[in-house]
Amino acid sequence: MAPNPKIKKACAAMKLLGIQEAKVKLVLKNLLEAYDNKWDFIEAEDYKVLIDAIFEEEDPPQATETKKKQEKKEIKRVATTRGKKITQPLVNDEEDEMDEDEIPLKRRLRPKRGRGCDNNTSLSICSAISQKSNKDASKILPEEEDEDDDELPPLKRYIRRSGERGMSMTVYNSNASSSFSSRMSMEPEEVPSILPLPAVPTQDEKDSEDGALIILNDEDEPNTDHKPLILDTGNCSAPMLEMEKSNTHVEERDRETEEILCISTTKDVPPSATAASVELASSTSGEAKICLTFAPATGETTNLCLPSMDAFRRAMEEKCLKSYKIVHPEFSVLGFMKDLCSCYVDMVNNSTNQSLETETVSKVGDESAAACISMGLVVVPECEISSDGWRAINNVKDITVAEENVEIPWVNEINDETPSHFRYMPQNFVFRDAPVKFSLSSFSDEQSCSSSCIEDCLTSAMPCNCAIAVDNGFAYTADGVIKEDFLEARISEARDQRKQVVMFCKECPLERAKKTEILEPCKGHLKRKAIKECWIKCGCTKRCGNRVVQRGIHNKLQVFFTPNGKGWGLRTLEKLPKGAFICEYIGEILTMSELYQRSFEDKLSFPVILDAHWGSEEWLENDKALCLDGTCYGNIARFLNHRCLDANLIEIPVYVETPYQHYYHLAFFATRDIEAMEELTWDYGIDFDDDDSLMKPFECLCGSRFCRTMKRSKKNKQIMNRA
Numbered sequence: 001m002a003p004n005p006k007i008k009k010a011c012a013a014m015k016l017l018g019i020q021e022a023k024v025k026l027v028l029k030n031l032l033e034a035y036d037n038k039w040d041f042i043e044a045e046d047y048k049v050l051i052d053a054i055f056e057e058e059d060p061p062q063a064t065e066t067k068k069k070q071e072k073k074e075i076k077r078v079a080t081t082r083g084k085k086i087t088q089p090l091v092n093d094e095e096d097e098m099d100e101d102e103i104p105l106k107r108r109l110r111p112k113r114g115r116g117c118d119n120n121t122s123l124s125i126c127s128a129i130s131q132k133s134n135k136d137a138s139k140i141l142p143e144e145e146d147e148d149d150d151e152l153p154p155l156k157r158y159i160r161r162s163g164e165r166g167m168s169m170t171v172y173n174s175n176a177s178s179s180f181s182s183r184m185s186m187e188p189e190e191v192p193s194i195l196p197l198p199a200v201p202t203q204d205e206k207d208s209e210d211g212a213l214i215i216l217n218d219e220d221e222p223n224t225d226h227k228p229l230i231l232d233t234g235n236c237s238a239p240m241l242e243m244e245k246s247n248t249h250v251e252e253r254d255r256e257t258e259e260i261l262c263i264s265t266t267k268d269v270p271p272s273a274t275a276a277s278v279e280l281a282s283s284t285s286g287e288a289k290i291c292l293t294f295a296p297a298t299g300e301t302t303n304l305c306l307p308s309m310d311a312f313r314r315a316m317e318e319k320c321l322k323s324y325k326i327v328h329p330e331f332s333v334l335g336f337m338k339d340l341c342s343c344y345v346d347m348v349n350n351s352t353n354q355s356l357e358t359e360t361v362s363k364v365g366d367e368s369a370a371a372c373i374s375m376g377l378v379v380v381p382e383c384e385i386s387s388d389g390w391r392a393i394n395n396v397k398d399i400t401v402a403e404e405n406v407e408i409p410w411v412n413e414i415n416d417e418t419p420s421h422f423r424y425m426p427q428n429f430v431f432r433d434a435p436v437k438f439s440l441s442s443f444s445d446e447q448s449c450s451s452s453c454i455e456d457c458l459t460s461a462m463p464c465n466c467a468i469a470v471d472n473g474f475a476y477t478a479d480g481v482i483k484e485d486f487l488e489a490r491i492s493e494a495r496d497q498r499k500q501v502v503m504f505c506k507e508c509p510l511e512r513a514k515k516t517e518i519l520e521p522c523k524g525h526l527k528r529k530a531i532k533e534c535w536i537k538c539g540c541t542k543r544c545g546n547r548v549v550q551r552g553i554h555n556k557l558q559v560f561f562t563p564n565g566k567g568w569g570l571r572t573l574e575k576l577p578k579g580a581f582i583c584e585y586i587g588e589i590l591t592m593s594e595l596y597q598r599s600f601e602d603k604l605s606f607p608v609i610l611d612a613h614w615g616s617e618e619w620l621e622n623d624k625a626l627c628l629d630g631t632c633y634g635n636i637a638r639f640l641n642h643r644c645l646d647a648n649l650i651e652i653p654v655y656v657e658t659p660y661q662h663y664y665h666l667a668f669f670a671t672r673d674i675e676a677m678e679e680l681t682w683d684y685g686i687d688f689d690d691d692d693s694l695m696k697p698f699e700c701l702c703g704s705r706f707c708r709t710m711k712r713s714k715k716n717k718q719i720m721n722r723a
């Protein structure tokens with residue numbers, strides 16, 4: 001006998017979801033019996049009833065019973081309301097009277113109408129950490145829009161509560177030609193027996209807005225801090241991966257904050273697309289995105305080769321899962337998702353053998369939204385990113401916004417914070433009153449090597465004026481690093497009190513700036529030896545070996561979120577040799593009065609006082625004593641964290657364009673060889689016991705065995721013990 005075409009069709013549809021034919025047939029048999037062979041109920045909404053029944057096979061009997069009752073009620077209601085758009089599960093009035101045990105229905109695999117069997121190239125990768133209590137999980141979340149849904153954030157309609165503990169990932173492909181559905185567990189014992197899959201938007205929904213989804217719940221963390229993560233498929237012609245993170249909370253019954261995380265590409269990869277790029281971006285306002293962009297072909301058109309879902313899953317498992325230890329404290333879902341995206345992109349690009357074209361997400365304001373859509377970029381409706389937010393997003397690859405010789409990316413593998421907003425500046429600028437002038441006339445011939453030098457001063461037989469100006473000779477070697485003896489002398493000066501020359505002001509500008517009635521005595525300033533670099537007025541060329549700091553940053557650095565509570569930090573992505581110049585501290589040049597005014601309004605995290613020569617003259621006016629403030633305008637040095645005593649960077653005053661001794665560049669050099677991925681730190685030289693400090697107080701988490709706060713607390717303990 002020829003197989004019933006309806007059964008064949010149902011099996012084919014279920015096969016797309018990875019469900020075996022035998023199981024489908026078994027469940028179908030029961031359903032047909034239960035519903036008097038009424039196929040239209042079974043076929044409705046892309047076999048919703050069948051899918052639910054298949055998954056309920058694995059539910060506890062009580063749940064299945066209750067679910068069946070519920071479904072019968074639903075079916076009755078569907079039957080009487082045909083023709084009307086029903087998007088919310090119809091709940092019988094009696095449901096209100098049910099006791100809690102009677103509502104343990106978990107919605108799971110639920111392809112919505114019009115999708116799931118589309119002949120498109122739609123891919124959803126969903127990652128779920130479902131850690132809510134089973135009790136909570138036993139309640140149903142609304143899962144399809146009701147008529148008022150338009151007023152609710154799109155997020156709402158896609159939420160499912162999975163109800164199981166563990167971390168799992170589901171890859172779902174609705175491409176008819178390469179059907180695939182799989183789930184992967186990271187912690188097998190904790191992964192739910194059946195994974196929730198995202199509800200897939202209907203055609204209407206697809207046309208009108210974005211869709212995608214799955215859930216991250218975390219039982220161990222307070223709900224209040226959860227931010228949902230949604231990954232949207234955009235309503236755009238070019239495909240992209242987009243993950244969006246918003247603060248949207250679920251508001252109805254049991255809609256405590258959920259976390260949702262998902263990646264999906266839209267359909268219709270343009271046949272002429274050449275390559276893809278992936279971008280992880282986020283903003284200060286809490287949103288984050290992972291974008292996969294397919295760039296249109298240039299010149300000869302070639303078909304883009306997408307990897308098969310199986311190959312992608314295997315690569316993903318290798319690259320993203322097996323290499324991660326989920327229990328590792330530094331595991332971050334965001335980082336994981338990013339790896340996942342780049343894994344996919346790598347595969348696309350490798351198989352396509354095309355050059356990678358990066359399409360950067362450009363600023364998206366209201367007025368430019370249309371332009372973005374035409375470029376294949378999606379404006380996500382619930383994500384209203386401020387202009388500052390967009391700037392931060394754009395800066396993911398280069399926080400310097402192309403102001404430096406090298407790009408310096410930022411990355412946060414710990415949480416969803418983005419760097420606070422500041423304006424990147426590659427050089428110092430006077431805020432208002434500081435008497436700093438860069439002028440050719442300010443340097444006399446004696447202070448530059450205008451006539452004596454040609455090409456490279458380091459190779460000249462006689463030390464030139466620049467070498468003797470600050471009585472060091474040349475500080476740099478031909479390799480561009482600081483000479484060992486000069487560096488060692490600076491390091492021991494900084495670390496060993498016995499080697500320090502400390503100068504005391506008669507009246508300290510720091511104290512005077514406080515504008516108190518009685519000035520406290522000067523606490524002393526470390527006299528620091530400086531480097532004098534050749535400059536534009538010198539006879540040498542720009543390639544002269546005595547020009548290092550002025551050539552700017554050359555190493556591969558990265559701003560990153562530290563895992564140990566210090567906020568953002570700076571690290572190197574490559575090995576750095578001892579004595580290498582890393583960067584200088586850039587900020588607004590302020591007088592002490594200006595600085596004090598600022599710190600009075602709000603204690604600062606980013607002031608550096610240029611006091612290397614304070615105390616060397618009788619009287620230093622407040623407006624001649626200077627400092628740098630990197631709070632609003634600065635460079636990457638503003639991310640350098642403090643480390644007590646044994647920091648891997650040391651700051652050295654460097655004179656370049658002005659002989660005015662109270663203004664100099666503060667340049668950071670490596671105190672030792674530094675390994676790739678090491679955090680870069682310097683000793684702020686702060687006194688943690690000084691309540692009058694202009695700097696925001698903080699509890700030192702440097703981890704150094706010489707940590708001054710650790711010593712202090714030990715001292716306090718000793719004092720307390722003695723008392």
Ligand SMILES: C[S@@+](CC[C@H](N)C(=O)[O-])C[C@H]1O[C@@H](n2cnc3c(N)ncnc32)[C@H](O)[C@@H]1O
Nearest residue numbers: 566567568605638639640641642698700701702
């Ligand atoms: C110049 S900023 C460094 C960048 C900063 N971590 C951030 O997130 O922007 C100085 C601030 O970083 C934090 N910080 C720096 N070093 C630290 C340390 N050793 N322990 C704890 N916090 C530190 C303090 O909040 C301090 O006020």
